[in-house]
Amino acid sequence: MDHGTDEGSRYDAIGGRDGVESLVVKFYERVLADPLLAPFFLDIPIDRLRRMQCEFFTAALGGPGEYQGRVVAHAHQGLDIGRPHFQRFADHLFETLSEFPLDEQDRYDIINRINLYSDDIIGVGSDFSD
Numbered sequence: 729m730d731h732g733t734d735e736g737s738r739y740d741a742i743g744g745r746d747g748v749e750s751l752v753v754k755f756y757e758r759v760l761a762d763p764l765l766a767p768f769f770l771d772i773p774i775d776r777l778r779r780m781q782c783e784f785f786t787a788a789l790g791g792p793g794e795y796q797g798r799v800v801a802h803a804h805q806g807l808d809i810g811r812p813h814f815q816r817f818a819d820h821l822f823e824t825l826s827e828f829p830l831d832e833q834d835r836y837d838i839i840n841r842i843n844l845y846s847d848d849i850i851g852v853g854s855d856f857s858d
């Protein structure tokens with residue numbers, strides 16, 4: 729039996745609480761340095777966002793505690809996020825995950841999980857189809 733790919737071990741592999749915090753910090757450094765994405769975050773208190781993202785990723789990776797933030801669809805409502813923004817965001821996440829001791833399968837699993845939210849995040853205003 730393979731114990732290496734369940735979600736709790738993914739949380740451990742990333743380095744537990746410290747690992748998730750460092751993932752989120754590094755990830756937002758990339759996102760905020762990207763001219764395509766930075767404008768979305770101009771008026772957003774980043775400390776709070778980082779905190780919510782830590783909770784969210786901890787839960788998504790099988791770590792302890794619960795995500796206490798808003799429903800993801802509500803948090804992104806009206807932001808007019810298009811498919812290219814979402815794709816770029818996921819690319820930055822994938823790149824950031826590459827800095828952690830996860831195997832490639834883990835990285836793809838995490839990205840697949842994040843992609844499940846695409847319909848909740850990509851706004852109705854965008855009609856990119858691919």
Ligand code: HEM
Nearest residue numbers: 765768769772780784797798803809813814817842845849
């Ligand atoms: C699957 C991908 C994504 C996930 C899982 C995600 C998750 C989250 C979470 C958990 C929050 C905090 C909610 C809260 O404050 O209660 C949040 C807020 C936010 N997200 Fe995302 N997000 C994603 C993609 C994006 C993208 C692509 C953009 C923009 C290009 C974006 C922009 C924002 C902004 C601006 C906020 C703050 C909204 C506010 O406080 O009013 N997100 N996101």
